[in-house]
Amino acid sequence: MLLEQISRIHLLIERDKLDIAQQKISETLVEYPDADDIHVLQAELYLRQDENKKAINAANTAIGLNPENDDAFFIQSRVYLEQESYKKAHQAIDRALALNAHVATYYAVKALIYLNSKDSNQALSLAEKGLELDPDDLLCNNVLSMAQSRVGQSEVAHERLKYMLAEDPENSLTQANMGYHYLSRGEIKKAKTHFSEALRQDPTNEYTQAGMLQAIKSSNWFYRKFLQYSLWIEKIGTKNKFALYIGVIVLVKLIPLLLPFYLLIILWSWFAAPLSDVILYFDRYGRYLMTKENFFLTQINVALLAAALLSLTLSFAVDSSFFGLAFGLVLTIVPVYLVDASVKKLKKGIMWGFAAMFTGLGVWGVYTSLALNESGFLAWGGMVLGAIAFSWIASLID
Numbered sequence: 001m002l003l004e005q006i007s008r009i010h011l012l013i014e015r016d017k018l019d020i021a022q023q024k025i026s027e028t029l030v031e032y033p034d035a036d037d038i039h040v041l042q043a044e045l046y047l048r049q050d051e052n053k054k055a056i057n058a059a060n061t062a063i064g065l066n067p068e069n070d071d072a073f074f075i076q077s078r079v080y081l082e083q084e085s086y087k088k089a090h091q092a093i094d095r096a097l098a099l100n101a102h103v104a105t106y107y108a109v110k111a112l113i114y115l116n117s118k119d120s121n122q123a124l125s126l127a128e129k130g131l132e133l134d135p136d137d138l139l140c141n142n143v144l145s146m147a148q149s150r151v152g153q154s155e156v157a158h159e160r161l162k163y164m165l166a167e168d169p170e171n172s173l174t175q176a177n178m179g180y181h182y183l184s185r186g187e188i189k190k191a192k193t194h195f196s197e198a199l200r201q202d203p204t205n206e207y208t209q210a211g212m213l214q215a216i217k218s219s220n221w222f223y224r225k226f227l228q229y230s231l232w233i234e235k236i237g238t239k240n241k242f243a244l245y246i247g248v249i250v251l252v253k254l255i256p257l258l259l260p261f262y263l264l265i266i267l268w269s270w271f272a273a274p275l276s277d278v279i280l281y282f283d284r285y286g287r288y289l290m291t292k293e294n295f296f297l298t299q300i301n302v303a304l305l306a307a308a309l310l311s312l313t314l315s316f317a318v319d320s321s322f323f324g325l326a327f328g329l330v331l332t333i334v335p336v337y338l339v340d341a342s343v344k345k346l347k348k349g350i351m352w353g354f355a356a357m358f359t360g361l362g363v364w365g366v367y368t369s370l371a372l373n374e375s376g377f378l379a380w381g382g383m384v385l386g387a388i389a390f391s392w393i394a395s396l397i398d
């Protein structure tokens with residue numbers, strides 16, 4: 001009887017009938033409160049509803065009832081992956097693999113954790129290991145194609161995705177990954193076609209929505225080049241990225257004439273993405289693809305841009321110190337945009353801290369100039385030093 005209930009609830013979750021599944025879980029738990037597999041299904045259901053805390057609690061209950069339940073650790077790892085708690089995610093999936101090393105999807109999740117930690121080679125190796133167990137595992141194949149793209153095996157990844165779509169054209173994850181593949185190659189029209197197909201099959205998938213959003217923004221040449229630059233930086237790895245940054249600084253020191261080009265690249269890499277969001281905000285169709293947080297943050301940036309333009313006007317009409325305020329407000333746009341780039345409270349807090357600092361220094365510069373008749377040098381110096389510190393810290397916590 002219990003096995004029948006488990007099978008039925010599992011089917012309801014797979015078919016995305018979550019309300020009915022929740023009702024069945026509640027009813028079954030009344031009759032079988034110690035059934036760890038039911039708590040695992042409850043954790044899976046909460047995970048699909050983005051109720052991460054409840055999902056962890058349900059998985060913990062299942063582990064408390066049966067410490068040998070590998071499925072419970074598997075769900076724990078996926079929740080921690082969503083929360084960007086990669087250390088905990090590794091610990092949970094390692095425990096699942098220790099209990100059952102014959103499930104290909106477990107290797108796919110571990111590969112995905114490495115992929116999100118920007119270790120594409122480890123991800124590639126683990127996805128291949130999973131495919132040795134099950135050559136048809138959907139997640140392993142998709143993660144492998146993602147890792148192959150990141151390590152420069154773009155054509156191999158393309159062939160894999162083409163084969164997968166030929167076998168299963170209705171799979172939204174594969175369609176989305178093909179969209180990302182074309183996006184990385186700058187083939188925006190093809191990327192949009194695959195994202196549209198993925199959204200038709202699964203309209204609520206945030207991974208696909210984010211891809212379509214990038215494809216729409218890539219219609220803008222500046223954003224398209226920014227995206228290709230970002231993907232290239234990601235491909236060369238963290239160590240090479242910092243070596244490149246230091247190398248460019250040394251080169252500018254040796255050849256000062258390159259400084260304007262260096263500053264131009266810095267400004268472009270900072271503002272291309274947030275300004276693309278502002279343009280998208282005024283697009284009557286594109287804005288509906290924005291997440292709630294992205295939409296809210298873009299509204300703040302629209303207000304910051306308007307305030308910066310007003311300050312710029314006042315710098316000519318009233319006092320030149322308003323120019324410093326305009327500069328501070330424009331700098332604020334970047335950390336506000338990056339608040340959406342992480343789910344971690346600490347990273348978000350750091351970005352809000354920089355945003356407050358840039359705006360605060362701009363206001364302080366106006367105050368010291370108008371009320372105290374000072375030059376505002378300290379405010380300008382603070383903004384410049386703050387911008388340098390921000391560029392390094394933002395790269396370190398990326």
